[in-house]
Amino acid sequence: MNGIDIGSVIRGARSAARMTQNQLGEKVGYSGSAISRIESGRLRPDWDTVARIAMVLNIAPGQLGLQEGTVRRRELLAGAAGVGITLAGLPAVAAAAPGPTTGAPASGLEVALFSLPAVEAVPLPKLVRGLAAARAEFTGARYGALGARLPALLAAAEAARDAASGQARERAQAAVARGYVLATELALKEHSEIAWATADRALAAARTSGDPIVLGEATRVLAITMRRAGRTGAAVDLLRRTATGLDDDARQRAVGATLLMTAAYTAATSSQRADALDLMGGAEESVRALSAGPGGPLYTVDASSAQADLYWVGIHNALGTPDEGVGYAQRLTAVRWPTVERTARAGTDVARMWQQLGDPRRTFAALRQVEQAAPEEVRRPALRAMTSSLLYGPTALPGLREFAQRTGAI
Template sequence: MGHRTEDLGAVIRGARAAARLTQGQLGASCGYSASAISRVESNKLRPEPSALLLMAEALGIPPERLCGSAVPHGSAVATVAGEWPSDEEDAVRRRELLAGALAAGATAVVGAETASAAVVSEDPTAALEDALFRLPAAEAVPLAVLTTQTSAARQTFRAARYSELGTSLPGLLAAAEATRHAATGRARQQAAAVLARAYVLTAELASKQHSDAAWVAADRALTAARSSGSPVPVGEASRVLAITMRRSGRWSPAVNLLTREAAELDPSKERTAAVRTTLLLTAAYSAATGGDRSAALALLDEAEEDTKRLPEVHGLFTVEATRAQVDVYRIGVLNALGTPDEGVQVASRLNIDFMSTPERRARAWTDTARMWHALGDVPQTFTALRRVEREAPQEVRRPALRALTSDLLYGPARVQGLREFAIRTGALAT
């Protein structure tokens, strides 16, 4: 008899860690994306029987452990297509993927028969996936009120209160859509900019949870941003769309989009310069995921030069573009390039405690944890993960960090407190 369905994710996660496979490597063996494997391991996606058979083969375990007594036949269906052949096809292929993402959003969050209620209820994007199909009814509100509400939502994100944000975003999106629809002229453009920010927040939250809703939200963010007539919302929306592209393995089109949008922004103006810097940083990391070291480091250096000229900027589209932020990205880039040892010196000069928000500090500790993990230093990795938890308890429950915790748990080294940490953060079911 196979494992109970609610235990399937833990079985796959443990076997993958024992086999020293990444989520991307396991996904490649059965036609799934790395984000889909993350959803499988968190019991939010039930693979096809044929995919389970391929997973078992890749993991080197008996098929019965995943499939029960039935031996499936047929081929697995890939969740993500190959690299886009050209930038010209970008819009068409993105629309196709959005259609698929909408369909996936309706079916990927499995019911009580395939996942524990505790796991599903903790997903901050659960309400968003439904809301993006049909927003709740809402009336237009004064633009000043809408701006205040959106600013508050952004502060919630920066504080890493993701469950609270996921609950509030459907109503905010509905009010913003209604307000833009009712407005005319300049007021309509301003409402579109606020709507773009709301969809950017939605895409950022969905990306953290490896949710397919990120595609839909990012596309809508860019549509709203372009109708606002302002370059700053366009830059921010382009950034979250590129992140979604990169997470699906399309790093080259992501770099092209980011550098093209960065070239459109005036580096001599404070607001556009800050957004331009974040686009360059995201492009650097995207290039690194594709193994393009020269492009990644050149983009990082360009972004670092920009930060020397940037004052602090305030407003709805406030963007953090500082030397510390560049250092965090540099660590991430070096991790992605397979040279984490080069990041140790960068980490030694980085004072994470001085970074501005819990979300930013948690992200910095996350990249530091990944660096130490790649270097095989389990105690330092665990220390960094505990700092993530201290800064933002909901951040450490993200699928990617639960997977990292699982890798430590099933590795050869034993660290005091790791098992309790894994249970507390959802990496190990009780």
């Protein structure tokens, strides 16, 4: 990149920050071994990855040759005015075809957020149907289609909010918040910096909606964004306070349980074992109290015993005790998840567990199960990094190179 030895720059900044390769990799969606190859010049990262590394390590963009990325963003912004939409059923942006894509699904959303398309307000029932369709894209792990749909949906939601008053405005604010919750979920999966903007908009709209469930959903995605930026303590406090403030009806208890699970995992990522175990114990207690279920699906997560087991796997991965997660993972083999996205997430966490335990065959088997359930999921940066680590590892795995090519890892 412009003749700059970015590996040396990254290695120096990482060492100055007293951060391990594994810790840096966790923050930018790569494995520790992939960071090692970047620093040694054996792996050339894309521009988005370099930008994420620069942000985490507080490296001036010019030190990594990111001027070209600035030009690229200006070109994208110049083209944003040409994005055309229609609102017949709130379909996807015309310029972006639904379905699997080779680019990042959140990239079009990032451009659109600088200047949402101008649309007329639509009736709230139509907006709710559009949100349901977008949620179905997310839970079905159709991230390319979701990224194409969101600009029109967000523009329509904001227009409906601006045109409404009284209780109708509060309901429209809830729709705006949930649209931005979905946008943040997508951005987080792609490790996109746009998650900060979308999470902030989600929380602002949720607070004025007067709906505690929507507020809990927005708080959760903001806290995850904070965790990704290394602000784990503040994220745990935010999640705990919000969970404590929810009422005792079934749906609010379910949201509170998901907030506590998220807080437990967040504490685990900063090696706060006692806090992680305590928070997860509280989450499990809340889940057990929901024996009849929360009375309907939550927006992007669920509060169930299977979900708790999955969080235990992730928590032990984060704490560096993956062996303690094996029993939970074994229980998950019999689970039929309510959505494709959850099925893929379970496979991802199990793959990480086996990778930490030094079992490349089981790691690859779990990744292939993720691909079978959700082909777009294995193209996410974190999973491509896992695949890359297997590819350059010491164990020859039949079919791995073809898998890596198919999923964009090489």
